[in-house]
Amino acid sequence: MSGEAEPAPFAGVPDDLARAVEAALFAATEPMTVEAISAHLGAAPPPAIRAALAELAAHYTPRGVHLVERGQRWLFQTAPDLAHLLRRDHEEPRRLSRAATECLAILAYHEPVSRAEIEAIRGVQTAKGTLDILLEAGWVRIAGRREVPGRPVIYATTPEFLVHFGLPSRRDLPGLDELKAAGLLDPVDDALEAAMSGSGAGSGEGDDDTAPDTLAPDEESA
Amino acid sequence: MSGEAEPAPFAGVPDDLARAVEAALFAATEPMTVEAISAHLGAAPPPAIRAALAELAAHYTPRGVHLVERGQRWLFQTAPDLAHLLRRDHEEPRRLSRAATECLAILAYHEPVSRAEIEAIRGVQTAKGTLDILLEAGWVRIAGRREVPGRPVIYATTPEFLVHFGLPSRRDLPGLDELKAAGLLDPVDDALEAAMSGSGAGSGEGDDDTAPDTLAPDEESA
């Protein structure tokens, strides 16, 4: 949650823009980006909307409903600590098979990946239906093709994935930094080369959307 | 709204029950009675729930979302003064279709006319939607019924029509003679021939998207 910046312990009367943003997000059926909110509120300037969102998020932090950001889109949802009260009358979402769960994790931590790359990590073929389930759930999308021989389809996660798993951004995937530091997101070949060359510096190649990971100290230590 | 009893102008941190009520009502798909909320929250005593509802309603009063009671059931809804935000109009300029333009022209020259009469003059069938578009555009109105068997609805142009086309009155529409002088009544054959004779190649006009313009039923070829 990125909105916890300024604690506003006694929430005064919100200004007009904050009220409008509050109402729009409350009425929206889908999470909204700042741009979407702006467009809906007659082109209110995005910085003002961002400020209103921060104010609202802070206001709602102690309440039973939270305002959260998921992949740059904002939504209201109930506070996680009240799950036990609310869960009863909501149907549990469909359980994922073990294979699907692993595919999803591999996808999320390595995206974009091809099916062959997923299989290389799992050491087993992926049944046709496994990726379909993830696509159907709306957590995974086809992200194009990799420009290598065979031009395999590559997959990536969707904004709904972040929404469902309560992740403000992909950078907030649990343990992402540790995995990177340990070189566990690098291809085996790279890691092998690094290990064999003696230096053991886990090549910092893996993912690219976060800052270059600090040198992975070494296999042993991480 | 019954919850405005005790104004709690600075809403502090809500207590656990208030948070639970807030979350339950937020997540509920239908308005809830006090009893339903109580049952939902592990049999919390109704008076405590009523107090929590009053506190919440007061808290939300100045906000973009209100907690309201409707027939002893409680629900959150957007503040009434912000209702306009939930529904925005978006205007998209669009060119009138050829069929609609013809209908409009016929209406302008012959009003009031029934749909059957328009079809007779156009020589082709006129889709129901075509007149709807003209009604929606505000250029045509229903001008009553013709007192003939079947009592068909008759249509006429509106003052907005004159405004849009910059006409002081319908009488200022150019007459047939003027149209002819402007070349707008030239038979296509002659125009085609004129085009052909020079280059020997010019393709003709290419308007063929309306139905076969063959026969003209033509009862009143005005």
Add this chain to the structure above:
Amino acid sequence: MSEAAAEGTAGEAWQGPASAPTPDTALYLELDGWEGPLDLLLDLARRQKVDLRRIPILDLVDQYLAYIARAEALRLELAADYLVMAAWLAYLKSALLLPREEQPDPDPEELAMRLQLRLARLSAMREAAARLLARDRLGRDVFRHGAPEGLRVDKKHRWQCDMYALLSAYGRVKLRTQPVVHMVRDRMVMTLDSALARVSAMLGLALDWMELREFLPPESGDAWQDPRLRRSALASSFVAALELARMGKAELAQESTFGPLRLRRLDAARPERDQVA
């Protein structure tokens, strides 16, 4: 970790290697329980309760091979990939046991390292999956607004039309529906007969392909300047050319649609081709 992995799949038949393994009972022979040989290896490795990076590969290989041997003894059907892995591990083991100087080319230490790296990656992803599933998930732990009013954008068309469009539409309608009176005007034409005579006469002199237009009377002729007459001549000459082709006296060719139409005399010797019907 096994708890975590199991949590991710709670409710499924797979229970994980939860029971404390003893050497003899460790192997319950249910291959359905594993997601492939690598998964089985990972499970065996985990039972050693040592850091995956320090796993004694030889022990692991032995355990795997013993497991497979046992399965074979029980005549369980083993999926091919389990057997492939077994063969590969057997090879790895023998290579590792060779004295250093006799080691074969793909360095067995490297192969072992590769296996360890793969196990570490699978293990990491399995843990990540468990942590992912344990998050506060929407629809399970946190909930969205149950009855959102919905944001609506009503699209409205602002219809556009101008005076010219209106008037030309009316002109179009009037034209379409006004009674059509055909008046055949008396005008100069080139008759088919004269065209036929002219074309066949010229064809008799021509040696090679000629374009149809070359058969028309020259424009310089005073009477032939009228464009209508020229078009009539073109049409008649065309029909004349078709007629000559039909009679087998000429052949017609056209390279492309609307391209120049060419014709030449057809000798009896020349095979017919490029006929344009």
